[in-house]
Amino acid sequence: xxxxxxxxxxxxxxxxxxxxxxxxxxxxxxxxxxxxxxxxxxxxxxxxxxxxxxxxxxxxxxxxxxxxxxxxxxxxxxxxxxxxxxxxxxxxxxxxxxxxxxx
Numbered sequence: 001x002x003x004x005x006x007x008x009x010x011x012x013x014x015x016x017x018x019x020x021x022x023x024x025x026x027x028x029x030x031x032x033x034x035x036x037x038x039x040x041x042x043x044x045x046x047x048x049x050x051x052x053x054x055x056x057x058x059x060x061x062x063x064x065x066x067x068x069x070x071x072x073x074x075x076x077x078x079x080x081x082x083x084x085x086x087x088x089x090x091x092x093x094x095x096x097x098x099x100x101x102x103x
Contacts, residue, residue, distance in 0.1 A: 006043055007059075013046050020046075020056035040066075 009017065021044070024030045033039055042058035049055070084090060 007045070009046070016054055017044050017046050017056060020044075020054070024056070 045057045045059050047055045047057050
């Protein structure tokens with residue numbers, strides 16, 4: 001089961017996590033859980049960037065206990081990344097805080 005107590009965080013990080021959660025609730029990307037609803041919940045992780053911004057992600061390491069291997073996995077990312085080897089500028093994209101933001 002993925003439920004459990006959150007990781008210990010300092011007060012500033014907790015406030016930042018709450019800010020991200022409220023923002024995601026306002027954007028309807030996440031929702032509140034009903035009292036007796038049976039769902040799996042991941043632990044939130046705050047990922048800080050060098051420029052001072054942060055992003056909220058989820059710790060999905062325990063999820064592999066519930067998943068099956070895909071017979072047709074997505075293509076490897078190494079080929080497109082090799083093309084970026086000599087790039088001078090690479091933008092950081094955040095596609096509206098989608099669910100791919102996992103640690």
